[in-house]
Each structure stands twice: as C-alpha cells, then as structure tokens.
Amino acid sequence: MKPFLPLAAALAASLALSGCNKPAQTDPAFGAKVRAYLLEHPEVIEEAVVKLRQKQMLEQAKAQAGTVAKYRQQLERDPRDLVINPDGEFTVVEFFDYRCGYCKVVAPEVVKLIQENPDVRFVFKEFPIFGEVSDTAAKMALTPQGKTKGVELYKAWMADKGLDEAALDRHLAEVGLDPAAVRKASADPAIAQQIHDIRLLAGALGLQGTPAFVVGDYVIPGADIGSVRAALAKVKAGAMKRPSGSPT
Numbered sequence: 001m002k003p004f005l006p007l008a009a010a011l012a013a014s015l016a017l018s019g020c021n022k023p024a025q026t027d028p029a030f031g032a033k034v035r036a037y038l039l040e041h042p043e044v045i046e047e048a049v050v051k052l053r054q055k056q057m058l059e060q061a062k063a064q065a066g067t068v069a070k071y072r073q074q075l076e077r078d079p080r081d082l083v084i085n086p087d088g089e090f091t092v093v094e095f096f097d098y099r100c101g102y103c104k105v106v107a108p109e110v111v112k113l114i115q116e117n118p119d120v121r122f123v124f125k126e127f128p129i130f131g132e133v134s135d136t137a138a139k140m141a142l143t144p145q146g147k148t149k150g151v152e153l154y155k156a157w158m159a160d161k162g163l164d165e166a167a168l169d170r171h172l173a174e175v176g177l178d179p180a181a182v183r184k185a186s187a188d189p190a191i192a193q194q195i196h197d198i199r200l201l202a203g204a205l206g207l208q209g210t211p212a213f214v215v216g217d218y219v220i221p222g223a224d225i226g227s228v229r230a231a232l233a234k235v236k237a238g239a240m241k242r243p244s245g246s247p248t
Contacts, residue, residue: 065217067205074201075214080194081123082141082150084114088121090235092228093214095127095202098137098157100210106223107158111151113229120232124150125198127210137168138195139186146182149175 076091096103114122128134140146156171157163169179213220213228216235220227
C-alpha cells in the first residue's frame with residue numbers, strides 16, 4: 001500500500017482546496033473518492049509506483065557520492081575517452097559492453113538522451129566483460145579512426161545482436177572506415193592500458209556489470225534510463241539553485 005500514500009496525500013490536498021470542510025483524512029467519503037479516482041484512472045497507480053521506484057533508486061545511487069567525488073577526474077575528464085558534446089555543462093558517464101544484452105536494449109535511449117540534451121557531455125567508458133569480441137570492439141572504438149565515428153559505431157554495434165569479428169569489420173566498412181587499418185591501430189598498448197584503467201575504475205566504484213551510469217553524484221546500475229533521466233533532472237535543478245559562477 002505504500003506506493004499509494006503520495007497519491008492519497010495529493011488527492012487529499014486537492015479535495016481540501018475544493019472546499020472540503022473536514023480534514024481529508026477524517027472525511028468518511030475520502031476513501032470512496034480515492035477508490036473511484038483510481039478505478040477511473042488506473043494509469044496513475046503505475047505512474048506513482050514508477051516515481052517511487054525512481055526516488056528509491058536515486059537515494060541508493062547517491063550513497064556512493066564520496067566515492068564518485070574521489071574519482072571524478074577519471075570518470076568525467078579522462079582525455080582518452082570518447083566524449084560527445086565536450087563543451088556541455090553537465091556530464092553523464094556510461095560503462096558498457098557492445099555484446100551486453102541490456103546495453104543493447106538501452107542504447108537507443110542513450111542516443112536519444114544525447115540528442116535531446118546538447119548541454120550534456122556524454123562520456124563513453126569502454127568496459128568489455130563478455131569475452132574476446134568485446135575486447136576487440138572496445139579497442140577498435142578507442143582508436144583515432146574509431147573515435148571519428150563514435151556514435152555511428154555505437155549505434156551499429158549495439159543494434160547487431162549477433163556481434164562477432166566479421167560483424168565488427170562489416171560495420172566499420174559501413175561507416176566508412178578501413179577495418180584492416182582500425183585493427184592495426186587497435187593493437188596500440190596505450191589502448192589496452194586505457195581499458196585496464198577503466199576496469200580498475202569500475203572496480204573502485206563497485207560496479208558489478210554493464211550497463212552502469214554515473215550522473216553527478218549518482219551511480220545507477222543497469223539499463224534504468226528513467227533513473228538516469230531523473231538524476232540528470234536533479235543535477236540540472238541543483239545547478240540552477242547555485243549562485244552564478246559556482247562549480248557544477
């Protein structure tokens with residue numbers, strides 16, 4: 001019954017404003033009015049449950065604020081990462097694997113979030129955990145050539161449910177890159193070191209898998225784009241309350 005309490009409170013306030021003389025909680029007709037409203041608008045129940053879940057998720061996600069602050073530079077400002085909208089005021093970080101099923105499910109929403117928020121720096125953290133093909137894809141994406149086609153490759157590889165070595169090359173060619181040249185560039189030891197560093201960072205943050213997002217002080221595991229958007233809204237609202245010139 002807890003998910004209904006915020007809704008009941010809102011209805012009580014509404015009834016009071018409509019001219020109810022008795023306090024809503026003691027009005028014998030209040031329960032009937034709430035029940036009638038919910039029966040007529042069942043979608044409100046689902047909305048209330050979703051909002052409550054997001055609130056609980058954000059409370060839990062912010063529990064790691066100290067750890068996030070400690071690793072803020074590595075998370076948001078590593079010059080080796082692919083960053084979309086590098087001049088954006090706010091930052092969202094995604095740890096992902098191109099062969100992760102949940103990453104593939106959320107990928108279109110990630111692209112949508114980037115398109116809808118030009119004020120957001122979106123940082124892609126290559127975190128391959130599903131074997132050799134994942135490792136190869138991550139290394140290819142981090143080559144100078146791969147970064148020039150960053151979002152295009154992200155969309156293509158995420159959309160391919162059977163991603164294998166041949167598919168990697170096929171999609172590279174489709175976006176205008178030479179697969180052989182990209183493979184050669186991906187052998188750079190500096191790229192392997194970058195992926196190693198990302199794995200250490202993920203471990204420091206306690207990440208258990210992919211995808212995982214960091215928004216401000218919030219660490220959001222899983223393909224929960226609703227909580228990512230909610231966290232971003234809170235970060236933006238908090239920035240609006242700060243005096244001009246304060247750090248974001």
